[in-house]
Amino acid sequence: MARLVLSECCGLAPLRLRAGRGAIAAPSPPALSAAAAPGRPAPAAIHRDWALRVSAATRLTSAVEEDKRSSPLGEGDEHVAASGAAGGEFDPGAPPPFGLAEIRAAIPKHCWVKDPWRSMAYVLRDVVVVLGLAAAAARLDSWLVWPLYWAAQGTMFWALFVLGHDCGHGSFSNNPKLNSVVGHILHSSILVPYHGWRISHRTHHQNHGHVEKDESWHPLPERLYKSLDFMTRKLRFTMPFPLLAFPLYLFARSPGKSGSHFNPSSDLFQPNEKKDIITSTASWLAMVGVLAGLTFLMGPVTMLKLYGVPYFVFVAWLDMVTYLHHHGHEDKLPWYRGQEWSYLRGGLTTLDRDYGLINNIHHDIGTHVIHHLFPQIPHYHLIEATEAAKPVLGKYYKEPKKSGPLPWHLFGVLAQSLKQDHYVSDTGDVVYYQTDSKTNTSAQKSD
Known part of the structure; x- marks a missing residue:
């Protein structure tokens, strides 16, 4: 059951689909678009010098094949029809x-350009704030605080x-050793196995938007969804349980995956990655030992207040942010299978989110579309890179709703998506989330 609850943390969600390249089988799918929007750049010529590194050497689609997949020209009349037949409305799946x-x-x-000094300055800033908050809270020791x-x-x-x-992606610096050392220290301190997570996250970036191969919050096929018992569905789609899934995912992964x-x-x-996993697991165990020692010295209640509760707040942030990067847009977003999937088309289903004052605190991770397409770009350049890319992306970029000082509106977006996005069809190469009316009714009653 626990594995099914965590599926959304790193791998569950429902879609709607299109059988092969024919009509979309999803409920109320977006209409097929006309040709490219006015002012949009002409289809790309084939570029052979493009290369993508996510966090380690990997086998990716060649630039030639990628450009063929991502451009309607050169693909035959079927792509022209797919992108411009239905009255000129935009189709995000084209x-x-x-x-x-x-x-x-x-x-x-x-x-x-990656500036290791600037990256380390952000590390120093965050560590000083973490230690300062802990020292102040311990000294005041007040339930008002x-x-x-x-x-x-x-x-x-x-x-x-x-x-x-960022260390895992190599966007922290060009020095692999510095990335590894800093990544281990930061992730181990919050009980994340650095290499273990880095590698699975690399898989997510290499397969984003693919129904079966994606690693993070990917859709749940209809057959598997309908095999779940009532309690599993309840935990999977009812707040706040999906926000506590990440630790379970680290140990057991997602449904259908081992x-x-x-x-x-x-x-x-x-x-050849075993040594890395042993290193990160050993670092994780060392942190567990440190926490156990501090618990013995300071007492379990004090450690729960200083570390335990903040840890679960962190987990909730991680689950919410990663989910909303790929779900909850007011328009249905496509997921892909087979030949319809490409690295570019999968990346264009990613969403940017505005977190108000939190944007700077969590290093603009809400600026996520360009990060997914080019994870080598340092976080402090993501906003500028996104603004520069918008004219090319056109309608494929979904402008995020502006947040107030705190992103309270995103809790409503999350809750609404959990009520609606339950499964995708077992067949079809372009699919969209579908809603189980029984689960939706149950969720509304529980509210």
Whole structure:
């Protein structure tokens, strides 16, 4: 049951589909679009010099094949029909009239430059804030202060995770050893196995938007969804349970997938990655030992207040943010299978989110579309890179709703998506989430 609850943390969600390249079988799918929007760049010529590195050497689609997949021209009349037949309305599932190389060319060259001193300054800032918050809360030791501390410290734990995430992508610096050392320290401090998570996250980036191959919050096929018992569905789609899924995912992964992020023999990893997994698991165990020692010295209640509650606030941040990167838009977003999937088309289903004052605190991770397409760009250049890429992306970029100082509106978006996005069809190459009316009614009653 626990594995099914966690599926959304790193791998569940419902879609709607289109059988092969024919009509969409999903409920109320977006209409097929006309040709490219006015002013949008012409389809990309084939570029052979494009290369993508997510966090380690990987086998990716060639630039030639990628441009063919992502451009309606050169694909035959069926792509022309797919992108421009139904009255001129935009179809987010149609192949875009541009390639990755065009997006990359629009981004200023300095946005690709990684400054290790600047990256380390962010680490120093966050560590000082974490230690300062803990010292202040312990000294005041007031129930008027503890709730504020938990919210603030949990958010800072999440900020540490994002910096470790950058180390995993290699966007922290060009020095692999520095990335590994800093990544281990940051992630181990919040009980995340650095290499284990880094590798599974690499799989997510390489397969984003693919129904079966994606690793993070991917859709639940209808057959598997309907095999779930009532309690599992309740936990999977009812707040706040989906916000507590990440620790379970680390140990047991998602429904339909096997493996643990701590086991070097897990099918998550290649044989040559075993040493890395042993290292990160040992670092994780060392942190568990440190926490056990502090609990013995300070008492379990004190440690629960100082570390335990902020840890679960961090987990809630991680689950909510990663879910909302790929779900909850007011228009249905496609997921792909088979030949319809490409790295570009999968990445264009990613969403940017505005978190108000939290944007700077968690290092602009809500600026996520360009990060997914080009994870080598440092977080401090993501906003500028996104603005530069928007003219190329056109309607394929979904402008995020502006937030107030705190992103309260996103809790409503999350709750609504959990009520509606339950499963996708077992067949079809372009699919959209479908809603189980029984689950939806049950969720509304529980509210």
